[in-house]
Structures are given as C-alpha cells and as structure tokens.
Amino acid sequence: MSLRSIVAPLLKWFAENARDLPWRRTRDPYAIWVSEIMLQQTQVKTVIPYWERWIKKLPDITALADAKEETVFKLWEGLGYYSRVRNMQKAARLIRDLHKGRFPSGSQDILKLPGVGRYTCGAVCSIAYNQPEPIVDGNVIRVISRVAGIDEPIKSKPVMDRVWSYANDLVKHAIARQKPGQRNASAFNQSMMELGAMVCTPRNPICSECPLKGRCEARKKNKIDYIPTLVKRAAVMKRRYIGFIIIWNGKVFVQRRLSGGVNAGFWEFPNWQVDANVDPADFAKGNLSLNQVHLELLIVINHSITRYRNRLEMFILRVSRKPCLGRLHGEWVPMAKIDKLPLTGAHRKATKYLQD
Numbered sequence: 414m415s416l417r418s419i420v421a422p423l424l425k426w427f428a429e430n431a432r433d434l435p436w437r438r439t440r441d442p443y444a445i446w447v448s449e450i451m452l453q454q455t456q457v458k459t460v461i462p463y464w465e466r467w468i469k470k471l472p473d474i475t476a477l478a479d480a481k482e483e484t485v486f487k488l489w490e491g492l493g494y495y496s497r498v499r500n501m502q503k504a505a506r507l508i509r510d511l512h513k514g515r516f517p518s519g520s521q522d523i524l525k526l527p528g529v530g531r532y533t534c535g536a537v538c539s540i541a542y543n544q545p546e547p548i549v550d551g552n553v554i555r556v557i558s559r560v561a562g563i564d565e566p567i568k569s570k571p572v573m574d575r576v577w578s579y580a581n582d583l584v585k586h587a588i589a590r591q592k593p594g595q596r597n598a599s600a601f602n603q604s605m606m607e608l609g610a611m612v613c614t615p616r617n618p619i620c621s622e623c624p625l626k627g628r629c630e631a632r633k634k635n636k637i638d639y640i641p642t643l644v645k646r647a648a649v650m651k652r653r654y655i656g657f658i659i660i661w662n663g664k665v666f667v668q669r670r671l672s673g674g675v676n677a678g679f680w681e682f683p684n685w686q687v688d689a690n691v692d693p694a695d696f697a698k699g700n701l702s703l704n705q706v707h708l709e710l711l712i713v714i715n716h717s718i719t720r721y722r723n724r725l726e727m728f729i730l731r732v733s734r735k736p737c738l739g740r741l742h743g744e745w746v747p748m749a750k751i752d753k754l755p756l757t758g759a760h761r762k763a764t765k766y767l768q769d
C-alpha cells in the first residue's frame with residue numbers, strides 16, 4: 414500500500430475534527446510563527462493565554478523588534494526555555510532591517526532567522542503560505558512511523574531522513590490534489606500533528622476513531638506499543654538548590670541572570686546549587702556575609718529540565734540593617750514592584766507564595 418493513500422482520509426478527518434485554536438483563525442505568518450515557537454516543549458492549553466496576550470501587546474514584527482527586552486521577557490515569563498524568546502526578538506529585528514518588517518515567504522530566508530530550524534520553517538511555509546514544505550515533529554514522527562510500520566530506532570539519522578522524505582512526499586501529494594479554494598499543504602501538515610496529538614497518542618492511541626486504522630502497519634502487526642522505537646534516555650540527575658528571599662525595609666534583593674547563560678536577562682533571588690548535606694543557615698552566613706541568620710522555609714519547588722530533577726528550597730531571610738551581601742551584585746526592589754520584573758519560573762512561583 415502506498416503511504417500516499419493516507420492523504421485523502423487525513424484531510425477529510427481534519428476538516429471535520431480540527432480543534433478551534435486561536436492561531437488557526439489567522440494566516441498571518443508572524444502570528445503563526447509566534448504560536449509555533451511557543452508550542453515547542455509547551456502544551457496547547459498553556460500556550461493559548463500566552464499567545465493571546467502576546468499578539469495583543471506585540472501585534473506585528475515591528476512591535477516585537479522595537480519592544481523593550483523587559484516587556485518581551487515579561488510576556489514570556491513562565492513559558493521556560495528562554496532562549497526561544499531572545500531568538501524571536503533577534504529574528505524580528507532582522508526581518509525589520511532586511512525585509513522591511515514583512516515576514517519572509519521563502520524557506521531559504523526563513524531558515525536564516527535565529528531560532529528557526531527545519532520544523533518551524535516548514536510550519537510557517539505550509540500553514541501561513543500553503544507551500545508544500547514538510548514538517549516533522551514528535552506527533553508527525555509517531556503517526557508516520559506507526560502507519561509505515563518503521564520499527565528501527567526512530568532518532569537515528571537514516572530513519573529520520575526517511576520520515577522527512579515521507580513527510581515531503583505526502584505534503585506534495587496533498588497539494589497536487591488541491592481543488593480551488595482549498596489549502597491542502599496547510600491542512601495536511603496540521604492534520605498529521607492533530608492526529609498525533611488527539612488520536613495517535615504515545616500511550617493508548619484511540620485506534621477505533623482513527624481515519625488511518627485500515628492502513629496502519631503498526632496496528633496490523635500489533636506493534637503499536639513498540640513504535641516509534643526510542644533509544645534509552647540519559648540517566649536522571651538530581652540537583653539541590655537553596656535560595657534566599659532577603660527582605661530589608663520593605664524591599665527584596667534580586668539579581669539579573671548574566672548574558673550568555675541559561676535564562677539570561679531574567680531576574681531571580683540569590684540561589685546556589687549545593688550538596689545534599691549543606692546546612693542553609695551556615696551557607697547563608699558564609700555567602701551573604703551575615704553574622705546572625707534566622708531562616709523561614711517558604712516553599713520547596715521541584716521542577717524538571719531535560720534529564721535534571723531540580724529541588725529548590727526557598728527561604729525567607731529578614732534583616733533589620735542593610736546587609737553588604739558579600740560579592741553579590743543585584744538590586745533592592747520594593748516588594749510591591751517585584752511582580753513587574755520578568756522572573757524565572759521557579760522564582761515567580763516563590764514570589765506568588767510570598768505575596769499570598
């Protein structure tokens with residue numbers, strides 16, 4: 414059976430079942446690009462309010478290019494993987510300067526934008542401009558590998574090349590059968606992602622409702638649980654951090670993360686990675702140049718980044734005299750204004766706890 418036979422049923426299924434997502438109501442390449450960057454590593458339901466706020470505040474390339482970094486970071490605060498937002502602003506400035514503020518339509522130009530790889534380029538080209546460019550993300554990999562019955566380790570280069578080549582052939586076939594008024598490249602690429610998200614899920618796919626159930630090799634061979642075949646992940650590593658919300662005279666001490674590092678430009682309370690046996694009070698005395706400390710544990714925040722399982726113990730430390738704080742560089746900000754700063758995710762959560 415040719416894999417091309419999945420195109421017609423998928424297009425029909427998508428026309429009848431596509432979710433009404435806000436970025437699906439526009440063909441503006443800027444708005445679609447923003448949604449695609451936000452959706453990397455983040456769930457749809459989380460992205461919706463972020464995207465709506467962003468588009469309201471920064472409705473076009475020029476608005477993003479000209480915006481203050483603080484404004485852009487604040488709009489992104491909580492979405493994580495902050496290099497995405499820095500690259501977006503760099504890309505917007507490039508488009509403003511090289512393309513007169515118009516989002517380019519050629520894949521060669523789009524691929525030159527910071528933070529844009531083959532997937533995002535394919536998504537913008539197909540969804541915004543209806544160009545027959547392929548896209549391959551986790552959902553597409555799952556659908557294609559199951560339908561085609563690919564049971565080799567999926568992330569190996571030859572297998573990924575094969576998946577891209579199938580995706581490319583399928584979207585070209587979709588556009589070849591396009592009738593006037595249809596946008597088959599856009600609809601077909603989205604249909605594969607939608608099927609992977611809603612029906613052909615990693616665990617317990619709903620095969621009985623799948624438009625491809627009669628064409629699916631993994632289903633025929635009873636291999637759904639093994640396809641796609643993933644190689645073992647790197648071992649999980651635990652890391653412990655301690656942080657201090659130092660309160661003096663109605664103000665708190667915050668530091669800005671240095672450029673070039675993770676979460677650069679965002680603000681946070683002083684914190685350190687420490688060994689499991691470190692006593693927070695002793696640590697605070699030594700590192701904050703304080704003689705006496707009385708710590709209150711505010712919250713313990715557990716969060717995962719890639720293979721790291723981080724535990725942040727956040728303490729409140731009240732001081733009556735302005736401390737010199739050793740070699741720390743930062744600012745004293747009135748408690749009431751801390752909300753205005755773009756904070757990294759865990760520190761935003763701690764701030765909310767503090768205010769509550």
Ligand code: SF4
Binds near residue numbers: 560620623626629
């Ligand atoms: S039949 Fe099942 S495994 Fe095959 S594509 Fe459909 S949902 Fe996925």
